[in-house]
Amino acid sequence: TKLWGGRFEDSVSDAVERFTESISFDKTLYKHDIMGSRAHAEMLQHQGLISEEDRDAILKGLDEIQKQIESGEFIWRVDREDVHMNIEAALTDLVGEPAKKLHTARSRNDQVCTDLRLWSRDAIDSIVSHIKHLQVALVKLALENESLIVPGYTHLQRAQPVLLPHLLLAYVEQLERDAGRLLDCRSRLNFSPLGACALAGTGLPIDRFMTSNALGFTAPLRNSIDAVSDRDFVMEFLSANAILASHLSRLGEEWVLWASEEFGFIIPSDRVSTGSSIMPQKKNPDPMELVRGKSARVIGDLVTLLVLCKGLPQAYNRDLQEDKEPLFDSVKTITGMLEVSADFADNIKFNKERIREALPAGHLDATTLADYLGMAFRTSHDVVGKCVAMCLSRNSCLEEIKLEDLKNISPIFEEDVYEFMGVENAIKNFSSYGSTGSQCVSLQLQHWVRNLHLDVV
Amino acid sequence: TKLWGGRFEDSVSDAVERFTESISFDKTLYKHDIMGSRAHAEMLQHQGLISEEDRDAILKGLDEIQKQIESGEFIWRVDREDVHMNIEAALTDLVGEPAKKLHTARSRNDQVCTDLRLWSRDAIDSIVSHIKHLQVALVKLALENESLIVPGYTHLQRAQPVLLPHLLLAYVEQLERDAGRLLDCRSRLNFSPLGACALAGTGLPIDRFMTSNALGFTAPLRNSIDAVSDRDFVMEFLSANAILASHLSRLGEEWVLWASEEFGFIIPSDRVSTGSSIMPQKKNPDPMELVRGKSARVIGDLVTLLVLCKGLPQAYNRDLQEDKEPLFDSVKTITGMLEVSADFADNIKFNKERIREALPAGHLDATTLADYLGMAFRTSHDVVGKCVAMCLSRNSCLEEIKLEDLKNISPIFEEDVYEFMGVENAIKNFSSYGSTGSQCVSLQLQHWVRNLHLDVV
C-alpha cells in the first residue's frame, strides 16, 4: 500500500499505476536523493527533531541502501512509485521506526527539486569537462596543422583563404561560450529548495541554511512556493544544451562535407568510420552524421520542457514529473556528442595535397586584390569583378592575368599587385585583430594553449 | 567483426560503438524485421535467386530466432549494431551459408524502412482502437448523464448552459478526426520500399510486387531513392499523434479543473487518484495531470523528427537512425494517455447536486434572453447588458427581476419572458442543428451510439 494511502479505500488501477510510475527513470537520482536525505537527517537531529539514535539508524540504513543499489542488489518496485518512496520504504524495511521520521518537515515536492538540482549541478560539471576535452582536441588539431591554408566559405561558396587553425578555433570560441552558459546556469540553480516542504514551508524548527550548506548550495531559496513549482533551471539547462548541440551539428555538417569525395579534405580513420552492408567500397563518417542528427533530440527535449511548463498554475503539478526524462536524455545525448566529436577530431587526417590542389579554384584572393586597389571600396569591388569575369572567360586564376590586361581594366594596377595574389599572399596580407593572418592566428592559438593549460602538458 | 568490414583494417572505438549502436532500441522492430525477411526469402527463391533448400533453412532459422527473442533467450549484441545485423548474424550462426544469401538484393536502407512502415501500420491500428475505447467511455458517460446541465464556458467565464453530453461529445468528434488523420497516414505509408536496396535498386531479377503483396502493402514505392531517404511518414504519424495529444491535454486540463474544490463538478474514484506524501487530506487527479503533461513529449518527439530531417541531402544519411526513438516514445506515450483517459472516464462521478447549485451563478441565460427580444441583435445585446448590470448591483439572477423593472429597460419584455429565463428554459429553447437543445444532443448521442456500435452491445 502507498505511503500516502491514509484516507484511500481503493488502490489505483493497473493502467494508472503503469502510467504514473516514475521509478523506471527517476532511480537515476538515487545518489542525490540519499545525499539529500543524509543532510536532512543530520539537520533534524541537530535541531532536536529526531534523536541521535534515529539519525544514526537512518544514516547507516542509507549507506546500506546505497551499497545495495550500486551493487545491483536493490529491488526497485513500481508499486512504490518513485525513487523517494522506494528508498524511504526500503529504509523502513531495514531500520524500522526511525525511518518514518525522516520525512518530517519534508515533502516529495521539495525533495525531488533538491535531487534534481544536485544532479543537474553534477551533470553540468561533467558536460563542461567534456567541452574542455573537445576544445583540447580541436586545438591539438590546429597545432598539428598550424600553417595549413584551406578555403573559407560563405554560402558554401569559396570566399577567402583561411588558415585551418583559424577555422578550428572558431568552434573553440563557440564551445567556450557554451561552457559559460552552462556555468551561469549552474550558479543560478545552485540554491536549496529543501525545507520548502509541500509548498508552504513548515512550523517545525528546521534549519534550511544548515542543509543548504551541507549540500554545497549557495543558500536556501527565499520563497518556498517558488522553490517547489518552478523548473526554470531545467529549461535553462536544456537551452544551453540545445545551443551547444546546434554548434556541434554545424561541426558535424562541416566534417561530413569535408569527408566527401567532392571535398576530400579530411580522411577519418577506420576507428571512426563505418561501412555499408551492401556497398563494399563505402566508408562513412557516421559518428559526425549522428552528432548532427542527435542535435535534433536535444532540441526536442527542450521543446518538451517548454511545452510542459506552459500554462501550469502554481504550485506543484504532477505534470512536472515529466521534467526528468527530457533532462536525462539531453544530458546523455550531449555528452555522447561531445565525446564522439573529440574522438573524431583525434582520428582524422587532413589531406594536405588534395587541399593544396584545390586552392586555386574559386578566386579566393579576389578580396585581397580589392584591398590592394585602395580606391573607394565600391569602385575596387567593380574593378575586381571585371578581373574575375576575365578569369572565368579564360578559365584562369587571377594571378595568371598579365599586368597589361589588368591595366586595361584599371590603370592603378602595378607590378606589386602580384604580391596580393595567390592564397599564400592573401594570407600573408591579413593583419587585423582576429583575422586569418598567420600572426593573428598564432596569437589566438597561444591564447587557447594557455587557457586550456596545454602548455603545462 | 562487422558484416561490412571488408575493406576496414581497424575496428571502431568504444565511444563510437556506444554512440552509433541502435540495438538498444531498434530491437523493438524484431517481429517486423523477421516478417520482411521471410517475404524476401520467399521471393528470392521464387525468382530463382536462392534454392528451395536455402529458403527453407532461412525460414526455419528465422522461426527459431523469433522464438528465442520472444522467450527472452536471444542475446542482443551491441557489437552487431542493430536489429538487422543481430538477426542476420544469429541466422548465420544457426543455419550457416544460406543465411549469407538472405541479404541478396537488399540493403539495410530499404530493410529498415520496410520494418518501420510495417511497425507504424500496426501502431496506428492499435492507437485507433484505443481512440475508439476512449470514445466509448465518453459516450457511456454521456448516456449516464443524459440530462445533466452544466455551465458552458468561454474564456473560462460562464457563458451559456450546456448539456453535459454535448460537451463530452465535442471530445468524441475531435477524437474521430484524430482517428481519421491516423488512417489517412496509414494509407499513405502503406507502400513497400523493399527492393529499393541501398538507393538505386538492383540488377538482380527480383519481384518487388511479390514482397509488397506478401507484406500487405498496397504497392511497391515507385522510386527507390525516395523509398530509402524519406521519413515523411514518420513525421506525419507524429503530427497526428501531436494533434491527438493536444486534444487530450485539453481534456486533462478540463477534468483537473472540474475535480478542484472550486469547481467540484467531478469526483474521481480512488482507483484513479493519488495522495500526498505530506498532506493527508489530498486526493489528486494525477492521471489527468500527466495526460496533460505528457502531451509535451509527444510534441517534443514531433519536433525532434522535424529538426532531424531538416536540410539533409539525398539519399540515406545516418542521422535517420534517430527517427526511431521519438517514434517509439510517441506511440507509447499516446497509447498510455488514451488508456488512462478512458480509465479515468470510467471512474468519475458527476456531483450533480453541486453542479445544480452552481448553475444560477454567471447569468448563463443572458443570451437566450437576448434571443427572446428578437429585435436587432446589437440592440438586444445592449438591453440584456443593462439587465445583467441590474442583477450585479442587486446580486440577483435574471429571472428574479420583476417584469416592471424589465419593462423599464425595454418595453418589449412581456410575461412570457420568464419562459426564456433560468438554465432549464435556456436549454429547452435551443433548437439549431448541433446545438445543446435536448433533442439536438439526443440526435448526436444516437449517431455515436450507432457509429461506435454501442447499440449492439
Place this chain on the structure above:
Amino acid sequence: TKLWGGRFEDSVSDAVERFTESISFDKTLYKHDIMGSRAHAEMLQHQGLISEEDRDAILKGLDEIQKQIESGEFIWRVDREDVHMNIEAALTDLVGEPAKKLHTARSRNDQVCTDLRLWSRDAIDSIVSHIKHLQVALVKLALENESLIVPGYTHLQRAQPVLLPHLLLAYVEQLERDAGRLLDCRSRLNFSPLGACALAGTGLPIDRFMTSNALGFTAPLRNSIDAVSDRDFVMEFLSANAILASHLSRLGEEWVLWASEEFGFIIPSDRVSTGSSIMPQKKNPDPMELVRGKSARVIGDLVTLLVLCKGLPQAYNRDLQEDKEPLFDSVKTITGMLEVSADFADNIKFNKERIREALPAGHLDATTLADYLGMAFRTSHDVVGKCVAMCLSRNSCLEEIKLEDLKNISPIFEEDVYEFMGVENAIKNFSSYGSTGSQCVSLQLQHWVRNLHLDVV
C-alpha cells in the same frame, strides 16, 4: 465604444487595446468574412429572421465595403478590434439599422472559425497548385537531362551511379504525398461551424445546412462546442506545411551543395544568384539557402500552434486569436519557397562535363560488381571489398584491375565482368521496379508526364 460594451463602464487601457487587437493581421480574412456574412444574411432572410429589405441593404453594404477594402479606401480601426467588428461597424455606418440584425444567431466565435476554414481551403488550393508547378519544373529538368548519370550518395559518400531524372523524381514523389496530405486536410476541415454561435447554438430557427451549402462546405459540423473550440484543422494544415518544408529544405541543401565549387554539378543563372558586397568573385545560390532556412519558420509556426492549444479548457479561449499569424506566415512562407524552388529549377544548368569527369571517383560500380559475383551476398561483399582495397592502394578504378588480379581475389571472375564495371554499365544493369535502370526511370518519367498533363502541352 465597443459593440460589446453594454455592461461596461470604463474602456480598456491603451496597453490592453494594443495587446489584444487583431485587426493588424486578421484583416487578411476580409473576403471570407464578407462571404460568410452574405451567406448568413441570405439564410436569415430565408428563415424569416430578417426582412428582404434588411437583407438587400446588408448585401449591398457588404459589396460596397468589399470594394472599399480592395481599392484601399477602407479605414481599419484598432479600436474596432478585429476584422469582424470593423466590417460590421462600417456596415452600420453605411446602412444603419439592418446591419444590427446581421449578428443575429451568430457570434464572433463561429464567425472567425468559418472565415478561417474558408481561408484555409483557398490557401490549400493555392499551395497545391504551387506544388504542381514545382513538380512540372522538376520533371522538365528531368526530361532535358534524361540520360545524365550522376553520383548517388548515402552518408554524402558516393554510393552508386543514378540517372539524374531518378533523383529529381524522388522529390516529385515526395511533393505528391505533400499535396495528398494537404488535400486530406482540406477534406477534413471543409465543414461549417456557422450557426454554432458562442458555443451552444441558438434557439432561433436558423438553417445551418443552407449556409453550409452556400459556402461550399460538405456539411455543418455536428457539435457546436467542437465547432468553436478546436483548431485541429490549423494544426493539421501547419503540419502538412512543415513536412513539405522539410522536403524543400532537403532540395535546398542538395542544390546548395551541387552549386559549390567542390561539387560543381549545377550552374545557377544570374537570375537566381546573388553576389557579395565585399567579395567580387562570389555568386551565391541564395534562393535555395533561404528555402532551406525558411523551413525553420514553417516548423516554428507549427510549434507555436501546438503550444498554443496545449492545455486549454473548452470552449473558446482568447488564446486562440493567436492561431492566425502563424497560419498566415506558414502559408506565405511555404508559397514563396515553392515558387522560388520552381524558379531555381528553371534557371539551372547541369555541368555535364564536370559531372562526367567526376564519375570515376568513389567506385560507384562496386555494388554492381557484387551483384555480378552471384555468390552468397555476404561473401561477394567481402570479395569486392578486397577489390576496392586494391584500387585504393593503386589509386585506380575497379575497371582498371586486370582479370588476373581479380582472379587472384576470387576465381569466379571471368572476362564478362567488365560488362559490370564503369558507371554506364552499372546503370545498364539495373532492372528492378523503381530502380535507376534507364528503362525503369523512363517508365517513371512517363508516369509523371501523364500525371502532370505535360503530354498535352
Place this chain on the structure above:
Amino acid sequence: TKLWGGRFEDSVSDAVERFTESISFDKTLYKHDIMGSRAHAEMLQHQGLISEEDRDAILKGLDEIQKQIESGEFIWRVDREDVHMNIEAALTDLVGEPAKKLHTARSRNDQVCTDLRLWSRDAIDSIVSHIKHLQVALVKLALENESLIVPGYTHLQRAQPVLLPHLLLAYVEQLERDAGRLLDCRSRLNFSPLGACALAGTGLPIDRFMTSNALGFTAPLRNSIDAVSDRDFVMEFLSANAILASHLSRLGEEWVLWASEEFGFIIPSDRVSTGSSIMPQKKNPDPMELVRGKSARVIGDLVTLLVLCKGLPQAYNRDLQEDKEPLFDSVKTITGMLEVSADFADNIKFNKERIREALPAGHLDATTLADYLGMAFRTSHDVVGKCVAMCLSRNSCLEEIKLEDLKNISPIFEEDVYEFMGVENAIKNFSSYGSTGSQCVSLQLQHWVRNLHLDVV
C-alpha cells in the same frame, strides 16, 4: 543595379527578389546600423584609410538619413535588398564618392552582426526594465494585501493556506532569475564583430578596439570566422525570453482561473476586461489569456532559431537572414506580455470576502495538524488521514471535530490541538525560512521593497 553586381550580367527574377529581400523587416535596425557606420567611419579616418573630409561627409550624410528615416521621409527600396544597402546607397546619392569608401574593410557579414548585437543589447535593457515594472506591480499588490490568506494549491487541489504576498513573491523571484538570464546573455553578446569583414578579417590597418570601444562593446571578438557565422547570442536571448514567457503563461493561467466564477478570487476592472459580441453578461480576462497564449509564439520563435542554425556549415549562410524576424517578434511579444501583466496587476481587486468564505473547504490545515502530532511523520500522516476521512463523512472541518473523537483516533491529541487548526492558526504556525509564516513573508516583502527601491518612492 545591385551594389554587388560587378560580374553579373542578368538581374534576379521578381520572385527571387521578393523572396530574398529583407528590407521589409531589417529596417528595424536602422539606428544601430547608422551607429555602427559612424564608428566605422571615425576609425577609418583615424587610421588614415579615409580623409577627414570623407569622414565628415559620411557623418553628415548619415545624420541626414537618420533624420529622414525618423521623420518618415526616407524611401526604403526593395531592389536595394536590405537596411545596409538602402542606407549606403542613399548615402551615395546624398554625398557621392566618400560614401563608396565607407564599406572599406567591412562586409555586410560583420555589419549585420554588429547591428544585431547592438539592437539586442538595447532590447535586453528594455525587457529588463519591463520586468522590474511587473515586479513592482506585484510587490505593490502584495503590500496592499499583506495579510490576506488564500488557499495554496498543488495538483490544483487545495493543499495548505498561504499568504497572498507569498504567492505573488514567488513570481517576483522567478522574474528576478529571468532578468538575470537576460543580463548574462547581454554580457556574453556584448563583443564586437566589426572588422571581421566577410569572414577572414582584412589586410587594411583597421583598429577593431577603437570601434569596439566607441560602440560600448567589451572587446572585439577574438575570431573573425566565429564573429560572422554564429548566432548563439540570438538563441540564448530567445531562450531567456521563452523561459520568461513560460513564467508569464503560468501567471496568466492562474489569474484566468482566479477570475472565474468558480474561484472568484479576483475582480479585474473594466480597463483590463473585454466583453462578448453575443453574451451580454460576459466579462473576460482576455489580456491574461493572451499572455498565456502569446507564450506560444515566443517558444515558436526560439524553435525557429534552433531549427534555422541546425546543420549549417561555416561561415555565413544566407539562411541566417532568417534570424531577425523571430528575434524582433519575440522581443515585441514578450514586451507586450510584461506590460499587460503589470497593467492587469494594477487593475485587479482581491475579493476578500469570497476568499474568506472559501477557506474552510479543502482541509488546508491538515498538514499543520500532522506537524502538531510530532510523532514519526509517516504515522502522523496516517492519523490525520483518518481525521480527514471523518470530516468527509460528516461534511465538516477539522476544527469541528470534538477532542473526544480526535482522541479516539490518536491519544496524543490534547486541548492545545485547536491552536493548530483553522487557516489562521496554520499560518501562525509556519516559521521556517521562506515559509508562509507572517514574519517570514514580511521579511521577503522587505527584501523586495529594498531591492526594487520601493522604499525610496
